[in-house]
Amino acid sequence: xxxxxxxxxxxxxxxxxxxxxxxxxxxxxxxxxxxxxxxxxxxxxxxxxxxxxxxxxxxxxxxxxxxxxxxxxxxxxxxxxxxxxxxxxxxxxxxxxxxxxxxxxxxxxxxxxxxxxxxxxxxxxxxxxxxxxxxxxxxxxxxxxxxxxxxxxxxxxxxxxxxxxxxxxxxxxxxxxxxxxxxxxxxxxxxxxxxxxxxxxxxxxxxxxxxxxxxxxxxxxxxxxxxxxxxxxxxxxxxxxxxxx
Amino acid sequence: xxxxxxxxxxxxxxxxxxxxxxxxxxxxxxxxxxxxxxxxxxxxxxxxxxxxxxxxxxxxxxxxxxxxxxxxxxxxxxxxxxxxxxxxxxxxxxxxxxxxxxxxxxxxxxxxxxxxxxxxxxxx
Numbered sequence: 441x442x443x444x445x446x447x448x449x450x451x452x453x454x455x456x457x458x459x460x461x462x463x464x465x466x467x468x469x470x471x472x473x474x475x476x477x478x479x480x481x482x483x484x485x486x487x488x489x490x491x492x493x494x495x496x497x498x499x500x501x502x503x504x505x506x507x508x509x510x511x512x513x514x515x516x517x518x519x520x521x522x523x524x525x526x527x528x529x530x531x532x533x534x535x536x537x538x539x540x541x542x543x544x545x546x547x548x549x550x551x552x553x554x555x556x557x558x559x560x561x562x563x564x565x566x567x568x569x570x571x572x573x574x575x576x577x578x579x580x581x582x583x584x585x586x587x588x589x590x591x592x593x594x595x596x597x598x599x600x601x602x603x604x605x606x607x608x609x610x611x612x613x614x615x616x617x618x619x620x621x622x623x624x625x626x627x628x629x630x631x632x633x634x635x636x637x638x639x640x641x642x643x644x645x646x647x648x649x650x651x652x653x654x655x656x657x658x659x660x661x662x663x664x665x666x667x668x669x670x671x672x673x674x675x676x677x678x679x680x681x682x683x684x685x
Numbered sequence: 686x687x688x689x690x691x692x693x694x695x696x697x698x699x700x701x702x703x704x705x706x707x708x709x710x711x712x713x714x715x716x717x718x719x720x721x722x723x724x725x726x727x728x729x730x731x732x733x734x735x736x737x738x739x740x741x742x743x744x745x746x747x748x749x750x751x752x753x754x755x756x757x758x759x760x761x762x763x764x765x766x767x768x769x770x771x772x773x774x775x776x777x778x779x780x781x782x783x784x785x786x787x788x789x790x791x792x793x794x795x796x797x798x799x800x801x802x803x804x805x806x807x808x809x
Contacts, residue, residue, distance in 0.1 A: 464702075473722075474767070524689055525687060525689040526686070526687065527690075527713075545740065550703045551704075552694075553694055553697045553698070555686045555690050555694065557686065562686070562687070564690055564693060564694070566697070575785050601700040601703075601704055638708070639704070639705060639708040642708050642719075643704060643708070644710060645719075645723070646719050646722075649719065649723050649725070649726045650722065652722070652725070652726040653725055653726065653781065653782045653783050654782075655721055655780075655782060667726075667729070667781070667798075668729065668798050668799075668800075670726065671726050671798050671800075672798070672800060674723070674726055674727075675727070675800065683761035685719065
């Protein structure tokens with residue numbers, strides 16, 4: 441019999457907080473923000489981190505802040521770059537999570553991706569992250585870090601192709617973001633959505649339908665009680681569509 | 686560029702190609718799955734009905750969703766108020782999911798969410 445879920449959650453939270461503390465030099469670098477699956481975990485009360493996600497911390501690096509970040513990498517004494525993938529920094533201690541550096545380029549097309557070549561920290565720059573912008577700052581583990589604005593993060597999760605187990609978990613992460621979003625976040629999301637081209641708007645609506653029909657998963661937000669919110673959001677997004685009802 | 690980065694870029698671009706392909710097909714046969722998911726998304730509850738009960742509901746004026754006729758074999762999919770469904774003893778409740786149970790239901794009655802989604806749940 442494995443450890444009780446509550447013990448897993450506490451241990452994971454400890455590791456997450458310890459990782460944030462250890463990554464302080466880069467997380468407090470100007471422009472850098474925490475993105476990805478850990479965001480809903482950090483948005484929970486007292487950063488409870490109850491969602492079961494992959495054991496890494498995604499660090500979003502705007503490409504125009506990459507040069508400023510690099511000198512700080514030397515201060516990451518508890519991590520080292522992976523030989524296989526140098527944008528991943530693996531922890532020297534099992535009590536920490538991996539750091540996964542990801543490039544962000546606000547001018548990029550959301551469907552494109554490119555590699556920012558660099559000897560020290562090459563970055564894969566995902567176009568979908570062009571929708572993500574800097575939001576609130578929070579203090580966790582003595583580190584002042586920036587989180588994304590919920591609307592952009594939610595939209596990024598919804599335009600990214602979602603297939604397989606990871607894809608479905610990512611959609612449930614989007615549900616976690618939706619659950620903590622305020623009405624003004626949804627207004628912002630709608631504004632961002634309207635600026636997308638037809639194919640991407642369709643991808644958003646399609647992913648909302650997938651999210652609505654997902655079965656509950658252990659350690660993830662239950663879609664069932666939030667299906668009406670998802671349907672309401674889909675209806676709202678459809679309302680301005682010339683093509684679709 | 687590392688081999689891993691090259692592979693991830695290649696995979697991402699492949700997914701983008703497939704998505705663009707899917708988008709171009711959204712009004713064709715392949716788009717039926719999106720249209721079916723969409724109708725289910727607007728349903729708070731789903732029930733499997735005997736054919737004769739579905740026929741009665743249609744006779745009462747409940748309009749079958751076009752997406753049901755796009756499947757083979759075709760299905761009768763109706764939005765019906767919860768109060769009306771409560772009067773059908775043979776209605777069997779299903780989880781609102783796109784799974785084997787839902788797909789095997791010859792007649793599917795859906796209860797719309799309260800914001801009046803039934804009116805907007807027609808085909809894409």
